[in-house]
Amino acid sequence: MSRLVVVSNRIAPPDDKKASAGGLAVGVLGALKAAGGLWFGWSGEVGNEDQPLKTVSKGNITWASFNLSEQDYEHYYSQFSNAVLWPAFHYRLDLVNFQREAWEGYQRVNALLADKLLPLVEKDDVLWIHDYHLLPFASELRKRNIHNQIGFFLHIPFPTPEIFNALPPNAELLEALCDYDLLGFQTENDRLAFLDSVAAQTRLTTRENKSHTAWGKHFRTEVYPIGIEPDEIARQATGPLPPKLAQLKSELKNVKNIFSVERLDYSKGLPERFMAYETLLEKFPEHHGKIRYTQIAPTSRGEVQAYQDIRHQLENLAGRINGQYGQLGWTPLYYLNQHFDRKLLMKVFRYSDVGLVTPLRDGMNLVAKEYVAAQDPENPGVLVLSQFAGAANELTSALIVNPYDRDDVAAALHRALNMPLAERISRHAEMMDVIRDNDINHWQERFIRDLKQIAPRSEESQLQHKVATFQKLA
Known part of the structure; x- marks a missing residue:
């Protein structure tokens, strides 16, 4: 049985009762208990970024956390995630403060986290990535030859193209998002806004079962309204x-x-x-x-x-x-x-x-x-x-x-x-x-079930290669 690897900006370790009270923690822990696996994310501490990952295990779940340097915290978290993406995704372009250094820092940290996670990923793992801090994370993993099933869930709204495409790195972010196998949204309006934003940038092909192709990449979209207990x-x-x-x-x-x-x-x-x-x-x-x-x-x-x-x-x-x-x-x-x-x-x-x-x-x-x-x-x-x-x-x-x-x-x-x-x-x-x-357990069970039904990209690539070879010989 494949493990589940959850990646989020912050984790809720078993000894942190305050953090574990939130809705995300309840859903993630439910999914992890069912499959066993790893929860990977920032410790919430700034400084000593060269320290090895801190790991804690309880039952069939392991928590792995890392620190951020002051510069990475400032660029990735404060300036880009919370001063660019957060206001834009909540339709407040007037509050967006885009700085090129922050965008580069956001990319750098996503690449750094991919490097830190890489040794922990096993061949049959299923990866579930959460929220706006990690939009390009699957793209970084694909660059490192991770072909596992990778799903993404956006907890906040996705803005319409008029808003999203005003962000200077909009095309880079959209193309990176297409490296996920399954993209989950809170509402149908959010899902359609994402697809409309992609269609405004490149050719988007949509097939049955909400499957799409853009930039030569295949992915699915679906709506998964998060619940409570x-x-x-x-x-x-x-x-x-x-x-x-x-x-x-x-x-x-x-x-x-x-x-x-x-x-x-x-x-x-x-x-x-x-x-x-x-x-x-x-x-x-x-x-x-x-x-x-x-x-x-x-x-x-x-x-x-x-x-x-x-x-x-x-x-x-x-x-x-x-x-x-x-x-x-x-x-x-x-x-x-x-x-x-x-x-x-x-x-x-x-x-x-x-x-x-x-x-x-x-x-x-x-x-x-x-x-x-x-x-x-x-x-x-x-x-x-x-x-x-x-x-x-x-x-x-x-x-x-x-x-x-x-x-x-x-x-x-x-x-x-x-x-x-x-x-x-x-x-x-x-x-x-x-x-x-539609409680919290239904939410996570449905997302994980749908993600597991998608063929890993390595298998998909092999199948496409066989079809192409057959067509040439025919």
């Missing part, structure tokens, strides 16, 4: 509350709670969300003193100016809203710029009347699915969800909104706050059916 989320959400949360719930028993949580990022639509809540207070004054909106948004990439700007903007908006609408004994908006334990958040989800998830652009947004899974099915809250989150394609029973339209979001919040119990139960049940059918 609904039963585990429900388990975390139920049970006794910590004392402080129990006290808070008692204090707010006559107040309906609107709750949001995500990391501080310009793709999440937080200023637009604050202003939509302000519109709710303005247009529906009957809610004054009876609701509270809590936004948790811990800082991420705090050294980046765009992230500093959005933090200051949110602080100003929160102050203005509370100053204008607050009353003695009632603060309408709580903005918390700090990290909270994941298990605690699941309990908060369960006791929130409205989950507000309105990113301007998101590959999937697992918070939306977690909010639904955390609810009491006999008295569930209501999910208000952006049409630009990948999750909106599945959770169609949420109240779907345009996050750029503050009146639309405010009206949805008003409707959610007044929704009858029967409608809340019906909508929640429909969403839970989808979440259970």
